[in-house]
Amino acid sequence: MEKVVYSPRHVRPKFRRKKRFDWAALFIWGLLIGIFMLFMTLGGIYGVFNYYMHDLPSIAPLESYEPKAVTKIYAADGSLISELFEERRTPIKFDKMPSELSQAVLAIEDKHFYEHPGVYTNSIIKATLENIRAGRVVRGASTITQQLARTLFLSREQNYSRKIREALLALEIEHAYTKNEILELYLNQYYFGFGVYGVEAASVLYFNKHASEMTLAECALLAGMLKRPNVYSPMNDIAKAKKRRDLVLNEMLRDGRVTEIQYKEAIDTPVHPVYRKRKKSMAPYFAEYVRSYLTKKYGDELFRAGYKVYTTLDPKLQRFAEIAVENTLVKFETDYKSRFKPTREEYVKQFFDTPPEGSLTPYLQGAFICIDAKTGYVRALVGGRSFEESNWNRATQSKRQVGSAFKPIVYATAIDNGFTPADVMLDAPIEQKWGDDIWKPTNYDNEWHGAVTLRHALNKSINIIAIKLLGELGRSMGKNENEFMSGGARQVIDYARRMGISAQLDPYPALALGSAGISLIEMVSAYSTFANNGIRVEPIFIAKVVDRDGRVIEQNAVRKNDALTPQASYVMTSMLESAVNHGTGRNVRKKGFDRPCAGKTGTTNDYSDAWFIGFTPQYVAGSWVGFDKMRSMGRGMVGGSIALPIWAEFMINAHKDLPVQNFAELTEGISHAVICERSGFLAGPYCDRSREEIFVKGTEPIRSCDIHLTPMATQEEDFWHYTPSKGREIHNELEF
Structure with missing residues (x-):
């Protein structure tokens, strides 16, 4: 029998029993890995947290955080004038x-x-x-x-x-x-x-x-x-x-x-936002003045602090002032169109109703200020005809020659130093040599008025008498007329400083004619001295400033400064009343303002500046008219014709609802006497021009008029050549 040989692939494999899976080990390893990953994640989170926390802004400022808020500027009646802000915001509480x-x-x-x-x-x-x-x-x-x-x-x-x-x-x-x-x-x-x-x-x-x-x-x-x-x-x-x-x-x-x-x-409610017509800013020149002051004091904080600024502005008086300025200037531009080219209307039309912004304009300009006579509170301020067209504040920034409006300061210096309204001086041609130059001042009307009282000279704004007063004031301060003039001018400058004028004033004879450049607000402040029995009140724009928490951080009380004796101030007020009733300011009465008031006109060379500064028992106010770039307004454009109407229109409206008030009578240190207007002495039975005059006690005349001794006295001849002595020497014939 043949032997069969089996190959390995035909050999039945021996069965091996599989090992049991170790779930416990897997769980342990998984747990360890999970814990590791958790720690890694937490570590990463912690690292990220630390990284970002390192430069994270602190929220501590929130404890005192106040969002940027609008600073609001209010008028005296609580109405809003202006807002200042970086961000327009009004913070409110959650419950509101x-x-x-x-x-x-x-x-x-x-x-x-x-x-x-x-x-x-x-x-x-x-x-x-x-x-x-x-x-x-x-x-x-x-x-x-x-x-x-x-x-x-x-x-x-x-x-x-x-x-x-x-x-x-x-x-x-x-x-x-x-x-x-x-x-x-x-x-x-x-x-x-x-x-x-x-x-x-x-x-x-x-x-x-x-x-x-x-x-x-x-x-x-x-x-x-x-x-x-x-x-x-x-x-x-x-x-x-x-x-x-x-x-x-x-x-x-x-x-x-x-x-x-x-x-x-x-x-179902339609969406209809309220399109509010942009309101014209109330008192923009006033608001800008306040903003400038606040910015200098509080810096940039002003625009985010949410302050409430309560000012002294009276909106009703402000409207009266703005209307008076524009009405008057438009009337003159219309009546004298050939003189005032271009008119403001023509200028605006030239630029299609949006004229360029700038500091100066080519058309006729004006300015006005009114302050409360007792407190100095600025009740109205017009710095120009349009803030949008020119933000230059002609009421506070411009320093223009004030002309005869300065003369009351010269006369006040004289009255406070023993002169009287009855003193007589000779208005006649004079010459004065300064170095190689000879100065020959004249009067506005180019006429000479002979011997006149100081009251009459101020009424008619006679230049020569104001100049001679400087020489009389400085007669004890030098050896010749130039030194007399300089000495008198320095004395006047001292009084001007007391009365609030800080502008540069040079000690020359032309000072008496208002050759110095002075701002309107300074002039109005100076005249407040007369309205307050010799005490000047400083102009005040801001009553108080309150922070967002209601704390008062600034409060301005009335600031008063002695400038004149009450008696000298009383006499000066009487003389300035005469200037309104009988002198260069008589257009005030023709314009229909019949309240007790006093004031003085001012006109400069070539009719380039026109002024009127005046006061009532309630208000002191001033107006200026001229061109930004100095040029003539034309013959006849004097303070009494073009600046005075602004003042009169404003005062008529401002006093409508106020009771009639007379200037306070002063009896202490004041005496009265009937004097002859030609001699300045006590009037006699034959004096044809006599009046009751007021005097600082001790300066009244003690002699009777010795011109009109008989009914047939040749008054006109004596009028021109008489030189009074009155117990002290008055040098009417100064030697130049």
């Missing part, structure tokens, strides 16, 4: 915000605001997955707290680093503040388009009402604007604004934040 507003914001921005600790995990996961799929940041998941953290402390760049910092800050904020406090910060901080921040400013802009008065539809509209205020603003696109508002309302209904009835009423 309507509940519908917070509900609308939560419905569209953060439904789980009251549930999460600052970050909402579900939203983060969804946003992360979407962003991974897109390969870039396409969706955010920021809660209201995160948005607040970003706005206050971080940039708006889209990256994961910023998002991590944002989340960490949000957690810190939630730990430190209540939910309502966070909402208050958020709603006061966010931008709502057109330069406004916070819900209060937004409500005023879009609805012309306070936030507390907003309806549900209005609350939903603002809530919808938070995401993209410029896109969803009703002032840019009403259709988009309505669509976004309706989305907010739908979300509120779905969340159960409003009822069906509330929803239907709100959804």
Whole structure:
């Protein structure tokens, strides 16, 4: 039998029993790996946390955080004059915000605001997955707290680093503040388009009402604007604004934040933002003066501190002043069109109603100031005809020659040093040599009036007498007429300083004629001395400044300075009353102002500047007219014809509702006597021109007139050649 050989593949393999799987070891290894991975993750999280916490901004400033707020400037009656701000914002407390507003914001921005600790995990996961799929940041998941953290402390760049910092800050904020406090910060901080921040400013802009008065539809509209205020603003696109508002309302209904009835009423409300016509700024020159002062004192803080600045401005008087200036200048531009080219109307039309902004204008300009006679409170200020066309403040910044309006300061110096309204001086041609030059001053009318009293000389604004007074005042201060003049001028300068004039004043004879450049506000302040029995009141623009917490941080009391004796001031007021009633200021009466008042005109060489400064027992005011670039207004354009009408029109309106008040009588240190107007001595029985005169006690005449000794006295000849002595030497014939 043949032997069969089997190959290995035919050999039946020997069965081996499999080993049992070690589940316990797998579990242990898995557990160890899990623990390792957990620690690695926690370590990574801790490392990331430490990394970002290292340079994370501190939220400590929130403890004293005050959002940038508008500083508001108010008139004396509480009406708003102007606002100063970096961001137009008026912060309000959470309890002043309507509940519908917070509900609308939560419905569209953060439904789980009251549930999460600052970050909402579900939203983060969804946003992360979407962003991974897109390969870039396409969706955010920021809660209201995160948005607040970003706005206050971080940039708006889209990256994961910023998002991590944002989340960490949000957690810190939630730990430190209540939910309502966070909402208050958020709603006061966010931008709502057109330069406004916070819900209060937004409500005023879009609805012309306070936030507390907003309806549900209005609350939903603002809530919808938070995401993209410029896109969803009703002032840019009403259709988009309505669509976004309706989305907010739908979300509120779905969340159960409003009822069906509330929803239907709100959804049917049309979107009609209030387009308020831009109001012309009240008293822009006044407001700019106040802003400049505040900026120098408080710096940039002024524009974000939310101060309330209470000024002294009276809006009614301000309107009177602005109308008086424009009415008068338009009338002169119309009546003398060939002189005043271009007129303001022509200038504006030349630039299609939008003239270029600048400091100076080519047309006729004017300025006006009124202050309270007793307090110095600035009640009205006009710095020019249009702040938009020229922001140069001609009432406070311009220093122009004041002409004869300066003469009362010369006369006040004389009266306070023993001169009297009855003193007689000779108005005749004079010459004075200064170096190689010979000065030959003349009077406005180029006429000579002979021997005149000081009262008459001031009434008629006689130049020669004002110049001679300088020499008389300085007669004890030198050896020749030039030294007399310089000495007298220095004495007048001293009185001018006491009366509030800080401009440069040179000790030359021309000082008596108002050759110095002085601002209108300084001149008005100086004349307040006469209205206050010798006490000057400094002009005050700001009564007080209050911070956002109601603390008074600045308060300005009335500031008074002794400048003249009460007796000298009383005499000067009487002399300036005569200037209005019988002198160069008599147009005040022709214009219809019949109240007790006093004042003085001023006109400079070639009719380039015209002034009138005057006062009543209630107000001191001044007006100026001229061109910015000095040029003649033409013959006859004197203070009494072109500047005085502004003053008169204003005063008529300003005193309509005030009781008639006389200047206070002064008896102490004052005496009265009937004098001869030709000699200045006590009037005799044959004096044809006599009047009762007032004197500082001790300066009244003690001699009787010795010109009119008989009824047939040749008065005219004696009038020209008489030189009074009156117990002290008066040098009417100065030797030049």
